[in-house]
Amino acid sequence: RVGQIITIKAKVNRAFKTSMEVGIKVTVQDVLTNVEKIVSVAYATYVAKPVGAGKIELEPVKLLSTDDHLEHTLAIERRRIRLGYEQVFQNLMQESNKEGDYYGTFEEEDAVSTDLTHVQSIELVQPPHANHHGNTFGGQIMAWMETVASISASRLCHSYPVLKSVNMFKFWGPSVVGDRLVFNAIVNNTFRNSVEVGVRVEAYNCEEWIKDQARHINSAFLIFNSVNDKGELLTFPRIKP
Numbered sequence: 001r002v003g004q005i006i007t008i009k010a011k012v013n014r015a016f017k018t019s020m021e022v023g024i025k026v027t028v029q030d031v032l033t034n035v036e037k038i039v040s041v042a043y044a045t046y047v048a049k050p051v052g053a054g055k056i057e058l059e060p061v062k063l064l065s066t067d068d069h070l071e072h073t074l075a076i077e078r079r080r081i082r083l084g085y086e087q088v089f090q091n092l093m094q095e096s097n098k099e100g101d102y103y104g105t106f107e108e109e110d111a112v113s114t115d116l117t118h119v120q121s122i123e124l125v126q127p128p129h130a131n132h133h134g135n136t137f138g139g140q141i142m143a144w145m146e147t148v149a150s151i152s153a154s155r156l157c158h159s160y161p162v163l164k165s166v167n168m169f170k171f172w173g174p175s176v177v178g179d180r181l182v183f184n185a186i187v188n189n190t191f192r193n194s195v196e197v198g199v200r201v202e203a204y205n206c207e208e209w210i211k212d213q214a215r216h217i218n219s220a221f222l223i224f225n226s227v228n229d230k231g232e233l234l235t236f237p238r239i240k241p
Contacts, residue, residue, distance in 0.1 A: 005029040006039075013068075014075035015058040019047045021075045043078055049133065085168060111240040112156060117187040117197075119152045125179045136175045141201060141218055142166070144183055149197040149222040152185040156195060156236050161224035164194065169220040175203040182214070188221070190236035197222045 010024045026040040048056035063069050121144065129140045146163055153161040175181060185199045198221050202214035226234040 003031065005031060012061050013043070013071040015061050016079070017057055018055045019045055020058055020061075021045055021078065023071055043075075044138075045079075045082075086170075089168065111238045114187050114239050114241055117152045117155045117185075117239070119148050119155075119183075119185045121148045121183045123181045123183070125175055125177050125181060127177055130177045134176045136177075136179070136181070138171065141175075141181070142169065142220075144181070145185075145199045145201065145218070145220060146222065148183045148185040149199050150224070152187055152197045153195050153222075153224040153226070156187060156190065156239070157224075157226040157234055159226050159228070159234065161195070161226045163222060164225050165223045167221040167223065169218070171218055173203070173215055173217045175215075175217050176205075179203045179205055180209055181217075187239055190239055192235055193225060193233040195224050195226075195236050197224065 005028065007027045007029070008024065009027075010022055013021045013023045022044045024040075024042045024044060025038060027036055028039050029036040048058065050056050061068075061072065063072055123144055125136050130136050146166075150161055150163070180203070182202045182204070183199060184202075185197055188196045188198045190196075199219065200216065201218040203217045204214060207213075208215065226236070228234055
């Protein structure tokens, strides 16, 4: 909230051959009560930008404490799980394409059509949105994604949804200053007190925009809750494709 102190700490947990895992912890401190609490923990994967065609191989991380050793060990497990999720997701997508008739039989009383939750937004990447390489800040893209996903979720709960987690957030390619970014969000499913919103991001430069040739640069799944004035979780309606 306004007036609170936010502290962001980041460190490299483990360097693989050409990529590294960076752990990020965000805490917030109330200046009136001096109470400090963790509000977010995330793990980001980076690769070094090569000068030429070859990839840059990274040096191992020096482990100085017990916590360093623990995070170093957990990093390889998180990598294994992340890659496993990606394979499972690809398999599910292939199977769903084979079973196209399934969705035509879906019927549930009072279910809300997902078409009503579709939201599209277009953003122009300008210099303040980019780093010193000219590439769009990943955090800026995530902020735009959260905005469009929040609007999509609000069309179900008719209140202000609260972001709880972001899953399978991955960059498939870069975007640069001058690109137009198209964000498409839609509710994938509801789970009583939570809702999953899928967001797909496509980029166009001027030539690609004229030719309607999109570059898929990012996708993610955002999980939201919604609460009433008493802080109680609201129930989301069922949805139908």
